[in-house]
Amino acid sequence: MVEMLSYDFMQRSLWAAALVGAICSVIGVFVVLRGLAFVGAGTAHAAFAGVTLAYLVGLPPFPLAILFGLATVWVTGVMEEKGQMKLDVSIGILYTATMALAILFIGLMKQYNAEVYGYLFGSVLSVTPEELWGIALLSLLVLGAILLFSKELFFIAFDQEMAEASGVPARGMFYLLLTLIALTVVVSLKIVGAILVFAMILIPASTAYQLTHSLRQMTAYSVLFGVFCATSGVMLSYVWDLPSGPAIVLLATTLFFTSVFLSPKRLRRVVPS
Amino acid sequence: MGNPIIRFSHATFGFPGVIALKDITLEIAEGEFIGIIGPNGSGKTTLCKAVLGLMRPLEGSLQIFDCACEELRCHHRARIGYLPQKGRLDQNFPITVLEAVMMGRYGVLGLFRRPAKQDQEIALQALTNVGMQDHRDSALGHLSSGQQQRVLIARALAQQPQVLLLDEPTTGIDITTQHSVLDLVRRLHRDLGLTVLLVTHDINMIRSQVDRLVLLKTRLFAAGAPEAVLKLDILQQVYGKDLVITEKDLIIVEDYHHHR
DSSP: OHHHHHSHHHHHHHHHHHHHHHHHHHHHHHHHHHTOHHHHHHHHHHHHHHHHHHHHHTOOHHHHHHHHHHHHHHHHHHHHHTTSSOHHHHHHHHHHHHHHHHHHHHHHSSSOOHHHHHHHHOOGGGOOHHHHHHHHHHHHHHHHHHHHTHHHHHHHHHHHHHHHHTTOOHHHHHHHHHHHHHHHHHHHHHHHHHHHHHHHHHHHHHHHHHHOSOHHHHHHHHHHHHHHHHHHHHHHHHHTTOOHHHHHHHHHHHHHHHHHHHOGGGGOOOOOO | OOOEEEEEEEEEEEETTEEEEEEEEEEEETTOEEEEEOSTTSSHHHHHHHHTTSSOOSEEEEEETTEEGGGOOHHHHTTEEEEOOTTOSOTTOOOBHHHHHHHHHHHHHOTTOOOOHHHHHHHHHHHHHTTOGGGTTSBGGGSOHHHHHHHHHHHHHTTOOSEEEEESTTTTSOHHHHHHHHHHHHHHHHHHOOEEEEEOSOHHHHTTTOSEEEEEESEEEEEEOHHHHOOHHHHHHHHGGGEEEOTTOOEEEHHHHHHO
8 A cells, every 4th residue: 555655656646646536526416406417428429529620730739628618618508508409319419529539539549549548538547637637727717617607506506596696696607507517527527437437427516415315415425526536536546457447336326325324315204284 | 655766667588589578567566465466478487687787678678776786786785685596496406594594695795805703693594484493404406395395494584685576486386385485485574574576476365465466478468466457358368278267267288287
């Protein structure tokens, strides 16, 4: 254990995993409660398309990943708001279209690029100091925004129309939430990969959802599970030489099914009038 | 009654190609208790959304608190406590009673301000006003329908509103609880001096409670004291053959009951 922690790359990996575990699990609370699960999946693939384009044209991957992610969530938001089509339909179309773009960009590359596949499957153990700073900066931005607007974000997750009727700028908050989802996905791409990042957003929050009837407790439990699974998954992947993304996600999944089994909601009782 | 605080002037509301409410002219004074009735699709919920500033008139104008509804800002909306139709609430949403009531303070506080001790005291007072103070730490989804309605009324009261807007507050709850919710609304109107707009299908239950009834069927069909609105010829024009009036003067609208 001590030997493992003495390596620089392990220290960076654990810090990166802890940050990603924290932001994914916090934003996951709003994703689960507001019913935006599919948006996370769609955004991950859109951001991956941005990464592939960046490698194709020789640009840094983060800005293009952010651009693709933001464009996807905002177009999705506008489509839902205008009532043109249901959220799952619009995100489904953008999800597959951006994945097609990603495959196209990979096909246009002259040679095999292992780094691109690192963003698809996750490679936390290869996080560079520069990438860690990028992750830390974006994490700070996401967590700061959530902290600043937590009461409004909780209200729109509870009932967006009621929030708007009560004087909360609900529409603006909805777009802020979509933006934060996109940023979270981009931050997490390198750590768990485009395929599994969605699990990191969904599973810790869903695990916490099983265990409490309070918003505050759900958020606290979600962060606890997210950070625990991310850092423990990295350690397991080092010790047993496993791919890090799947190790993190499978650990989180185990915790989720345990929480379903132990959930006090299974013992739900109605208080008489 | 006090000064008019909501003024519809030849206001028409709807969506492209669909008119939900046409040419409405109506004034609601401070401190009034108004019942809004009408058959399914008559525009009752549209009227609620208009008062909340969530819909703008296609024609005519709507003034709320001396402010054109197009210019209605968040702090104006916070002066209207709103209870939406039942059935929208996710029973599994992880929220305690106090957390739900505290949400009533969020619009009043505005962005960047955190709820303080004083806000919690206001929320607790609102819970006391609806008789739910002993359930502050209960899960909202674990309460009965009547108790949930009380908590959501407390959430609206926590805004310290001037106007209380209730959309079908007694639908889907048993008859005893219906009476208790209506008694509560009546008491809040009297004790807190609130202007109350209550949308309902249940004419019999509110006819003795309200100051005025507003009868809608896309247009404003009638408005006035209950005895002036609930006349056989007026009701027959609105409800047609779906209307039955019993020997004990009870009004039964078949259309509504068949649709439930």
